[in-house]
Amino acid sequence: MARDSEATRARILDAAEAEFAAYGIAGSRVDRIADAAQANKALIYKYFGTKDELFDAVFAHRVLAFVDEVEFDATDLPGYAGRSFDLYERFPTTLRLTTWYQLERPDGKLPAIVASNDAKLAKIEEAQRAGRLTSAYSPLELLTEVRALAMSWHLHTPELALVRRPSRARCREIVVESVRRLVAQA
Amino acid sequence: MARDSEATRARILDAAEAEFAAYGIAGSRVDRIADAAQANKALIYKYFGTKDELFDAVFAHRVLAFVDEVEFDATDLPGYAGRSFDLYERFPTTLRLTTWYQLERPDGKLPAIVASNDAKLAKIEEAQRAGRLTSAYSPLELLTEVRALAMSWHLHTPELALVRRPSRARCREIVVESVRRLVAQA
DNA sequence: CTAAAGCAAGTAACTAGTTAGTTGTCTTTT
DNA sequence: AAAAGACAACTAACTAGTTACTTGCTTTAG
Numbered sequence: 137m138a139r140d141s142e143a144t145r146a147r148i149l150d151a152a153e154a155e156f157a158a159y160g161i162a163g164s165r166v167d168r169i170a171d172a173a174q175a176n177k178a179l180i181y182k183y184f185g186t187k188d189e190l191f192d193a194v195f196a197h198r199v200l201a202f203v204d205e206v207e208f209d210a211t212d213l214p215g216y217a218g219r220s221f222d223l224y225e226r227f228p229t230t231l232r233l234t235t236w237y238q239l240e241r242p243d244g245k246l247p248a249i250v251a252s253n254d255a256k257l258a259k260i261e262e263a264q265r266a267g268r269l270t271s272a273y274s275p276l277e278l279l280t281e282v283r284a285l286a287m288s289w290h291l292h293t294p295e296l297a298l299v300r301r302p303s304r305a306r307c308r309e310i311v312v313e314s315v316r317r318l319v320a321q322a
Numbered sequence: 323m324a325r326d327s328e329a330t331r332a333r334i335l336d337a338a339e340a341e342f343a344a345y346g347i348a349g350s351r352v353d354r355i356a357d358a359a360q361a362n363k364a365l366i367y368k369y370f371g372t373k374d375e376l377f378d379a380v381f382a383h384r385v386l387a388f389v390d391e392v393e394f395d396a397t398d399l400p401g402y403a404g405r406s407f408d409l410y411e412r413f414p415t416t417l418r419l420t421t422w423y424q425l426e427r428p429d430g431k432l433p434a435i436v437a438s439n440d441a442k443l444a445k446i447e448e449a450q451r452a453g454r455l456t457s458a459y460s461p462l463e464l465l466t467e468v469r470a471l472a473m474s475w476h477l478h479t480p481e482l483a484l485v486r487r488p489s490r491a492r493c494r495e496i497v498v499e500s501v502r503r504l505v506a507q508a
Numbered sequence: 509c510t511a512a513a514g515c516a517a518g519t520a521a522c523t524a525g526t527t528a529g530t531t532g533t534c535t536t537t538t
Numbered sequence: 539a540a541a542a543g544a545c546a547a548c549t550a551a552c553t554a555g556t557t558a559c560t561t562g563c564t565t566t567a568g
Contacts, residue, residue, distance in 0.1 A: 176514060178560075179515085181558085
């Protein structure tokens, strides 16, 4: 090992994350990433391959960190929604990256994400069987609605953002409360 | 062959809608739009200006048609969510265009959308004053959550889409029911 | 000395936007 | 009614700049 390639990789990854979050895959410029990372463009290709592959590396990195950070408890979905909300507030780029990913890589399936989803669905099913969670909805149905509510405040169109948003605490409270109502036993 | 600028404009708009929905602004190619519309590229610039302006025209056109089609009734938000769901199912490009718009035009504010939002917020407030709608949430809060629920099934990551979705009717039912629970008087 | 890290300088292909000119249609003049 | 003029619709070819990706060489650490 001659120089510190790990540090260079990390700088590239950071710069790429900011670039991709801002402009998406098609809109991002590899030159800009190289400049921001203070690294040579050829290194990007050497370490990460094509632009698409660089995006995948960035996305997997960020999303796994995200998934790791928010603990999933099927018997407390309101709490899970609240913690998800907190992370969306703390790392706004995550949701942007995810959205670009959905739009620009509709066929991509990251194994780690698939596994994480499967684990959550299984936990929901288990909680339902134990009678600790409503069975009015299937696991997929529950996960879908809980997620939508957790990110509801971050899906605003520019136009709605003109109206003054409630305080962060209030937004969080609403997310938690609406999930509580969702899973409340009728 | 008679010349008909209206028809040409319409063909360009249609082709541009498909292109932008698929690739976003940065990823779209004006040449591809011209080919698909069987129109010359220069006409696009003549009729619509720059690529960004073409996107705005496409977006305004589609979104206004969408907004016009779904009737808003503040005293029946579950019904409104259900009808929104129906339209997302019928015109899948609408949500894609909206998402590209949020990501790529964060500063854009289409007056028609602002007006439509204001009208909805006012109607919610009125329904609340009349006691025909819960006052547990502010108008903006209600609109935010109802919208998130209405589009919950269309926000899936590619990975979650691997799990088989319930039937359309069932998804709709869930959307309506979850909004009902949201607005239910505690 | 050597192997890997790093870089300047390319290149081929692409892309938004322009230009200068042609074709079809409607209006005016005789 | 027919020729002439006016004007809008339309087009092929182009420009100037950009972009992803590569090559061949230099530098550095062990």
